[in-house]
Amino acid sequence: MTKKAAHQTKKVPFFRRLAEQRWLLLMSMPFVVWLVIFKYVPLWGWTMAFQEVRPATFKIPFLERNFVGFNNFLEAFNDRLFAQTMINTLGISVLDIALGTFAAILFAVLLNEIYFMRFKKITQTISYLPHFVSWVIISSIAKNVLNDRGVIDSLFNTNFKLLSTDSAIAWFVIVFVSIWKECGWNAIIYLSSMAGIDPGLYEAASIDGANRAQRIWHITLPGIRATIIILLIMSIGGALNVGMERQMLMSNNIIENHTMVLSWFAYKRGIGKNNYGVGTAIGMFQSVIGIILLLAANKIASKVGEDRLI
Amino acid sequence: MTKKVYKFDYVLLLVFAVILICTLYPFLNVLAISLNDPVDTLRNINMIVPRQFTLNNYQYVFTDSALVSASIMSVLRTVIGTVASLFCTAMLGYALSRKDYMFHRILTVLFVITMYVSGGMIPEYLLIMRTLKLSNNFLVYILPGLIWVYNVILVRSYIDGLPFALQEAAKLDGANDMQIWYMVILPLCTPVLATVALYYAVGQWNSFMDTYLYAMDLPTLQFKLYEIMNQATMKMDVHGDMTNAATVVTPMSIRMAVTIVATVPIVVVYPFLQKYFISGMTLGSVKD
Numbered sequence: 001m002t003k004k005a006a007h008q009t010k011k012v013p014f015f016r017r018l019a020e021q022r023w024l025l026l027m028s029m030p031f032v033v034w035l036v037i038f039k040y041v042p043l044w045g046w047t048m049a050f051q052e053v054r055p056a057t058f059k060i061p062f063l064e065r066n067f068v069g070f071n072n073f074l075e076a077f078n079d080r081l082f083a084q085t086m087i088n089t090l091g092i093s094v095l096d097i098a099l100g101t102f103a104a105i106l107f108a109v110l111l112n113e114i115y116f117m118r119f120k121k122i123t124q125t126i127s128y129l130p131h132f133v134s135w136v137i138i139s140s141i142a143k144n145v146l147n148d149r150g151v152i153d154s155l156f157n158t159n160f161k162l163l164s165t166d167s168a169i170a171w172f173v174i175v176f177v178s179i180w181k182e183c184g185w186n187a188i189i190y191l192s193s194m195a196g197i198d199p200g201l202y203e204a205a206s207i208d209g210a211n212r213a214q215r216i217w218h219i220t221l222p223g224i225r226a227t228i229i230i231l232l233i234m235s236i237g238g239a240l241n242v243g244m245e246r247q248m249l250m251s252n253n254i255i256e257n258h259t260m261v262l263s264w265f266a267y268k269r270g271i272g273k274n275n276y277g278v279g280t281a282i283g284m285f286q287s288v289i290g291i292i293l294l295l296a297a298n299k300i301a302s303k304v305g306e307d308r309l310i
Numbered sequence: 311m312t313k314k315v316y317k318f319d320y321v322l323l324l325v326f327a328v329i330l331i332c333t334l335y336p337f338l339n340v341l342a343i344s345l346n347d348p349v350d351t352l353r354n355i356n357m358i359v360p361r362q363f364t365l366n367n368y369q370y371v372f373t374d375s376a377l378v379s380a381s382i383m384s385v386l387r388t389v390i391g392t393v394a395s396l397f398c399t400a401m402l403g404y405a406l407s408r409k410d411y412m413f414h415r416i417l418t419v420l421f422v423i424t425m426y427v428s429g430g431m432i433p434e435y436l437l438i439m440r441t442l443k444l445s446n447n448f449l450v451y452i453l454p455g456l457i458w459v460y461n462v463i464l465v466r467s468y469i470d471g472l473p474f475a476l477q478e479a480a481k482l483d484g485a486n487d488m489q490i491w492y493m494v495i496l497p498l499c500t501p502v503l504a505t506v507a508l509y510y511a512v513g514q515w516n517s518f519m520d521t522y523l524y525a526m527d528l529p530t531l532q533f534k535l536y537e538i539m540n541q542a543t544m545k546m547d548v549h550g551d552m553t554n555a556a557t558v559v560t561p562m563s564i565r566m567a568v569t570i571v572a573t574v575p576i577v578v579v580y581p582f583l584q585k586y587f588i589s590g591m592t593l594g595s596v597k598d
Contacts, residue, residue: 017412021412023486023487023488024405024487025413027402027404027405027487028401028402028405028413028417031401031402032417032420034398034456035420035421035424037437037442038437038454038456039424039429040424041429041433042428042429042433043427043428043429043433044429044433045429045430045432045433045434046430046433048432048433048436107329110322110325110326113322114319114323115319116323125584129337129577130333132512132576132580132583133516134517134518134572135518136516136532136535136536137516137532139539140566140569141336141339141340141569142336143539144566149355151356154354154355184333212316212318245519249536249539263431266430267431271431271523276432276436279431280432280433283429283430283431284430287427
């Protein structure tokens with residue numbers, strides 16, 4: 001019956017189908033217009049990376065603009081801020097992935113071991129509250145704690161200069177605040193993957209005399225191995241996209257040198273200095289590297305025998 | 311089978327008690343400062359109960375016209391933005407769930423691609439500021455982020471899980487696709503729509519960058535908080551009071567009060583967030 005129906009729909013002429021599905025067209029085409037304007041037109045904007053684009057050149061028709069080849073990229077790479085920006089981006093990214101993943105797994109493993117169910121539930125509930133709070137609020141709260149004469153300084157009665165040392169300490173501060181905000185939330189996925197482990201395995205291990213640490217090491221961690229690998233690979237794909245909101249909000253004049261990341265750099269050069277060609281080039285550099293990293297990570301995933309992601 | 315409670319269980323309890331304190335302490339600290347006398351706060355900001363209780367900071371926040379209008383702006387964009395986005399997402403999600411729709415495949419691909427590649431900040435900035443001229447226009451809070459493709463996929467996979475026979479039955483009764491959508495599909499989609507609505511609402515309430523980039527003349531609460539944080543000088547503001555002697559407020563205390571005001575809505579909807587956000591995480595698999 002259904003086979004016959006499918007066969008029939010194939011024979012219906014194009015315009016008749018259009019008419020038949022007019023309601024579905026009406027329910028989707030306005031959003032396609034939106035999609036083209038807000039998502040595909042900016043993609044076309046990548047052409048600006050190869051042109052000289054400044055406010056003065058907007059009036060010139062597209063084809064008559066000054067095509068400069070890869071000069072915008074060279075200008076960005078030779079910028080006095082570029083090297084430090086790149087180091088900061090990679091530094092924050094590596095710390096994010098390494099410490100963030102470790103903290104989330106540790107949190108999930110320990111939470112999974114809690115015997116008192118009510119306490120476990122309350123802990124988990126509170127742990128992801130900061131996830132829903134905006135970075136503006138988080139930075140306002142974090143600055144209270146970390147600033148000179150802030151909560152930590154006054155607790156230890158000293159000055160750690162956490163937000164006033166122009167060094168890589170700034171990366172750690174930003175990453176630790178991110179972990180504070182997101183750790184509980186990121187643990188959810190590991191916890192749900194632990195819930196899928198066969199409880200019989202734990203019973204068998206106990207009978208065989210395995211202690212708690214051994215059960216974690218030989219059952220829990222292998223049980224969430226696939227999840228860990230997939231999430232790690234996905235985060236490698238986003239290695240250069242560390243965002244700019246939290247860096248910008250946590251920063252100040254003293255540490256700005258170590259909180260400057262690629263997106264923020266693109267903002268400063270593109271919008272701050274009205275040099276849109278260079279700004280676009282930095283953004284495009286970031287996207288292209290991101291896609292290459294994602295594809296490479298995907299390939300590695302299929303090599304080590306995990307499911308491919310895309 | 312009853313499990314034995316070991317010493318380690320109590321150690322674990324202790325560890326998590328410390329983690330909980332570390333999570334909650336900064337929030338309680340902010341709350342305490344917002345309720346503490348501003349001048350006393352300057353002495354030492356480390357407290358979890360106000361040393362000299364006062365409501366002056368909140369009184370200032372709720373009578374300062376700029377802060378009040380920023381709060382109204384935040385509420386407006388959250389309500390209007392969420393309703394608009396929810397409507398569009400539900401509609402598009404349904405159209406894309408229909409396997410017999412002639413553009414089903416191509417449209418799905420077109421939308422999903424944009425989850426992986428985007429033009430980036432500068433092209434979007436020029437599009438919004440120069441081509442569409444949406445600078446300092448309320449629409450800039452609604453239109454660019456109108457649809458999150460991820461949410462469309464959530465809705466679509468949820469509808470995929472409903473029996474198609476329901477739609478066929480409605481069709482036999484003479485309903486057109488639009489009627490099927492709002493009479494059959496929408497009522498069944500309440501759980502996923504609640505999830506999606508919360509995603510949009512939290513996103514709207516917390517949004518800061520769009521004000522910063524496009525609409526500084528339409529400040530939201532988040533943006534005001536950012537401004538207060540970045541005041542170059544910590545100048546004392548003497549706020550005249552009709553009845554009493556002048557009350558002193560400081561940027562520090564005002565900032566704390568605004569932080570609390572901006573956090574409260576999130577805490578209020580938190581039970582719902584908990585219930586629906588988690589289900590959203592597990593729903594989000596692309597099936598085809």
